[in-house]
Amino acid sequence: MSAVIEIEGLRKTFHSVRHGRRIAVDGFDLVVGAGQVHGFLGPNGSGKTTTLRALLGLVRADGGRMSVLGAPSPTHLPQVAGRVGAIVESPQFFGNFTAERTLRLLARAGGVPAVRVDEVLEQVGLRDRGHERVKGYSLGMKQRLAVASALLKQPELLILDEPANGLDPAGIREMRDLMRSLSAAGVTVLVSSHILAEIQLICDHVTIISRGRRVAAGRVDEVLAGFDQHEFRVRVDEPERAAELLRDAGLPVDAHPDHLVVGEVADATVVSRLLGEQGLWVRELTPLRPDLESVFLELTGEGVHPSLPRQVDGSRPPGGAPPHGGEIDLGTVGSDRGGNA
Numbered sequence: 603m604s605a606v607i608e609i610e611g612l613r614k615t616f617h618s619v620r621h622g623r624r625i626a627v628d629g630f631d632l633v634v635g636a637g638q639v640h641g642f643l644g645p646n647g648s649g650k651t652t653t654l655r656a657l658l659g660l661v662r663a664d665g666g667r668m669s670v671l672g673a674p675s676p677t678h679l680p681q682v683a684g685r686v687g688a689i690v691e692s693p694q695f696f697g698n699f700t701a702e703r704t705l706r707l708l709a710r711a712g713g714v715p716a717v718r719v720d721e722v723l724e725q726v727g728l729r730d731r732g733h734e735r736v737k738g739y740s741l742g743m744k745q746r747l748a749v750a751s752a753l754l755k756q757p758e759l760l761i762l763d764e765p766a767n768g769l770d771p772a773g774i775r776e777m778r779d780l781m782r783s784l785s786a787a788g789v790t791v792l793v794s795s796h797i798l799a800e801i802q803l804i805c806d807h808v809t810i811i812s813r814g815r816r817v818a819a820g821r822v823d824e825v826l827a828g829f830d831q832h833e834f835r836v837r838v839d840e841p842e843r844a845a846e847l848l849r850d851a852g853l854p855v856d857a858h859p860d861h862l863v864v865g866e867v868a869d870a871t872v873v874s875r876l877l878g879e880q881g882l883w884v885r886e887l888t889p890l891r892p893d894l895e896s897v898f899l900e901l902t903g904e905g906v907h908p909s910l911p912r913q914v915d916g917s918r919p920p921g922g923a924p925p926h927g928g929e930i931d932l933g934t935v936g937s938d939r940g941g942n943a
């Protein structure tokens with residue numbers, strides 16, 4: 603599959619008198635293939651916006667190579683700019699203009715036929731509200747208008763920075779449906795977010811960034827599979843005896859108040875047979891599949907210290923282990939989830 607976006611070894615450090623030197627992106631890699639809906643996931647302050655801004659030539663990178671639709675960025679970006687729609691910095695609209703008027707002006711400025719205005723309003727679900735002034739719009743409607751403006755030129759690639767930010771659950775669902783329909787129409791979408799459940803639902807591929815570095819990348823199902831501990835939740839009479847039997851058989855067992863979590867189970871029948879042969883009848887045997895949230899928390903080092911408040915950038919308390927030491931081999935990562943029950 604041809605790459606629509608390629609980033610290799612991107613580096614960006616900000617310097618300010620007040621905060622000194624701050625490494626925002628630290629040798630980051632990203633590859634987005636044609637037709638993907640690619641989730642770009644990371645905690646607050648992990649470098650997502652800086653990466654997207656560097657890719658689009660809005661901030662100068664300190665190092666690394668980038669290309670968009672085959673054109674080296676930022677040097678050759680103008681050659682492909684007409685094929686890329688991006689919303690990276692919250693667009694400001696005139697509150698007194700209607701959405702229609704706003705889009706008509708943008709269409710004219712961009713040399714786009716006026717007929718596109720009605721098409722994009724329809725596409726983002728604003729057809730019946732396009733004649734209203736933008737100042738009366740909800741945040742979700744403003745987000746849709748922003749997406750509509752990015753769609754005017756029928757881009758092959760759409761880049762959205764945190765499109766679900768500030769939306770209520772209904773707005774998030776609508777945004778998700780919109781991205782799915784764009785993808786079905788053949789548009790490649792890169793969407794940054796820290797809303798994991800949404801990414802899991804909308805995206806087929808994901809790249810996870812933590813403290814300016816890529817910590818995982820691939821198909822969502824493959825990334826999740828890399829974290830599958832083959833754990834099962836087991837409810838059984840006499841759990842203590844059951845745990846002993848399972849441990850004797852070489853299986854790791856975590857005892858919880860009302861169930862056991864058994865790991866390294868190649869096949870559920872192993873557990874039911876072991877227990878059944880000893881007269882212990884299994885009432886529940888449920889596979890525990892990792893979700894993107896647990897993978898994300900593990901990879902970005904968040905949630906490891908549940909008693910401590912989560913810090914922006916994933917920074918650790920003094921003495922805490924660093925969140926990562928480079929990209930993690932998904933096949934060998936261990937988990938201390940102890941069960942997702």
Ligand SMILES: Nc1ncnc2c1ncn2[C@@H]1O[C@H](COP(=O)(O)OP(=O)(O)OP(=O)(O)O)[C@@H](O)[C@H]1O
Pocket residue numbers: 616617618624625626644645646647648649650651652653796915
């Ligand atoms: N213009 C700037 N000057 C100084 N530091 C900056 C600047 N822009 C970003 N940073 C710092 O770089 C780091 C990465 O920020 P960035 O906005 O890229 O993260 P992000 O992943 O997009 O976060 P969020 O999800 O909160 O938007 C942060 O520590 C941030 O404070």
